[in-house]
Amino acid sequence: MQITAIETITYDPDSSLTDTERDIGITTLRMHTDEGLVGLGETFPFPELETAALHGPIARQVLGADPRDIQGLRDDLATYFNYYGHAGAEWRAVSALDIACWDLKGKAAGEPIYQLLGGKARDAIPTYNTSYDQEYDFMTEPVALAESLLEQGITSMKIWPFDAFATKTRGQRISTRDLEAGLEPIKRIQETVGDTMDVAIEFHGLWALPPAKRLVRAVEPYDPLWVEDVIRKGDLDAYTRLAADTDAPMCVSERLIGRYEFRQAIRTGAIDVVMPDPCWTGGISETRAIAELAEAEHLPVAPHNSGGPVLHAVDAHLATTIPNLFAMETIRDRYDGWHRNLVTEPLSVVDGELPIPDGPGLGTTFEESLLDHPDTTVRRTELD
Numbered sequence: 001m002q003i004t005a006i007e008t009i010t011y012d013p014d015s016s017l018t019d020t021e022r023d024i025g026i027t028t029l030r031m032h033t034d035e036g037l038v039g040l041g042e043t044f045p046f047p048e049l050e051t052a053a054l055h056g057p058i059a060r061q062v063l064g065a066d067p068r069d070i071q072g073l074r075d076d077l078a079t080y081f082n083y084y085g086h087a088g089a090e091w092r093a094v095s096a097l098d099i100a101c102w103d104l105k106g107k108a109a110g111e112p113i114y115q116l117l118g119g120k121a122r123d124a125i126p127t128y129n130t131s132y133d134q135e136y137d138f139m140t141e142p143v144a145l146a147e148s149l150l151e152q153g154i155t156s157m158k159i160w161p162f163d164a165f166a167t168k169t170r171g172q173r174i175s176t177r178d179l180e181a182g183l184e185p186i187k188r189i190q191e192t193v194g195d196t197m198d199v200a201i202e203f204h205g206l207w208a209l210p211p212a213k214r215l216v217r218a219v220e221p222y223d224p225l226w227v228e229d230v231i232r233k234g235d236l237d238a239y240t241r242l243a244a245d246t247d248a249p250m251c252v253s254e255r256l257i258g259r260y261e262f263r264q265a266i267r268t269g270a271i272d273v274v275m276p277d278p279c280w281t282g283g284i285s286e287t288r289a290i291a292e293l294a295e296a297e298h299l300p301v302a303p304h305n306s307g308g309p310v311l312h313a314v315d316a317h318l319a320t321t322i323p324n325l326f327a328m329e330t331i332r333d334r335y336d337g338w339h340r341n342l343v344t345e346p347l348s349v350v351d352g353e354l355p356i357p358d359g360p361g362l363g364t365t366f367e368e369s370l371l372d373h374p375d376t377t378v379r380r381t382e383l384d
Contacts, residue, residue: 001108003067005032005382006059009366010047015375018308019338020132026308027051028342030366031067031100037107039067040343040366041100042310043279049089050096055381057081058093063383067101068108074098074285087257091282098283099314099362106361113361114320117288125319125354126327128156128200128225130306134333139164142185143192149332150196153352156225156327158200161185162215166206174211179218186222200225205232205255209242216246226251226273236268243270254304257281259289266297273326277304278314291322300326309339309346313362316347320356328354342367 009028011018018026027050029041043050061080062073074094081090106113114120129149131138136145138159149157165178174182189199201224207215212230219227226249231238233255243250252265253275262281265271274294278287291301301324303315312335319328330349340346345364347354357363370376 001066002034003062003065004034007380008051010377012375017341017375029096029100037104039100039104041096042308043092043096044307050093053090053093059381067104070101092280095279095283098285102284103361110360113317117321120320121323127330127349127354128327129154130158130329130331132331138185142188146189146193146197156198158202160202171207198225202228203230205229207231209238212242213245216248220246220248224248229253240268240270251275254280262290263293274299274301275304279307279311295324300324302326305329309343313364316354316357
């Protein structure tokens with residue numbers, strides 16, 4: 001089998017095809033082969049950068065190669081891009097390529113990807129909801145949001161009630177008034193639904209260490225599921241100092257790239273939950289390696305999932321096979337919303353759990369009618 005063409009589909013940012021709550025651009029990858037099979041991949045958030053990498057240096061490296069030789073392709077690209085820096089748009093593009101290779105490998109074998117990764121570790125996938133919600137705002141309607149999730153059997157959610165206050169001081173301090181305002185939705189959820197809803201607190205890496213300590217101490221009495229990315233990526237010693245100041249579980253997530261960065265974070269002893277993003281960290285191959293590193297240190301993994309339907313499916317396959325899964329991130333407004341525009345077999349949460357994907361490879365395909373849609377741009381690079 002040979003890779004004969006790389007095709008990317010990107011979407012008009014004003015289109016409802018990929019209606020997101022943030023400025024995120026999805027890049028869908030279709031990788032064609034001489035046997036007629038097409039592998040599906042995805043990355044985000046800057047299509048102009050990731051497509052340049054896919055149609056430029058990556059295409060030059062992989063066209064004509066066998067997509068089933070995933071380890072060799074991954075290592076060749078890692079070696080090539082490491083010369084110029086190991087992360088960024090190039091590695092997000094490699095992530096999409098790796099996912100498409102696994103999809104092709106599964107389709108060629110007639111097996112779901114999770115079977116190629118070692119088979120099932122569970123029969124359904126526990127989930128939590130990240131609250132980009134069109135109907136309920138977690139700052140003003142936290143109880144209504146929590147109750148609507150509970151009605152669907154979803155008992156864990158993630159919110160970020162302090163982000164708006166970070167811009168005032170560039171994250172260098174937080175006033176008592178703003179601190180109390182950020183705590184209000186957490187208090188209201190706990191007072192109303194009690195321990196039926198677990199709440200994780202995301203901080204998006206916006207805070208310096210002194211206010212980070214104050215923030216974590218403030219949320220600790222509410223027994224958060226975890227506190228996530230409280231300080232900016234890069235200084236793991238600062239995370240060690242922060243962890244020493246709290247008993248709240250610490251999560252580091254998609255801002256770390258590749259097994260080596262995650263290994264360094266895990267080795268600090270400051271991290272309780274590991275959250276790689278397959279569309280950024282190197283695809284299925286690298287995420288599986290990170291999960292195994294975490295397992296060796298008795299740490300759970302919660303795959304990050306803030307992209308499109310391909311990432312959603314990738315996480316489902318990984319979550320199926322990873323023994324040390326904590327829970328899989330899902331976004332209700334996306335899997336029951338615009339994800340359904342892009343793929344033929346979307347996955348929805350049922351009674352708080354995600355079913356195991358069916359079908360070979362990812363178990364879903366791209367909605368080909370979008371290739372001629374006025375809101376899409378299709379670019380193709382072929383083997384000479």
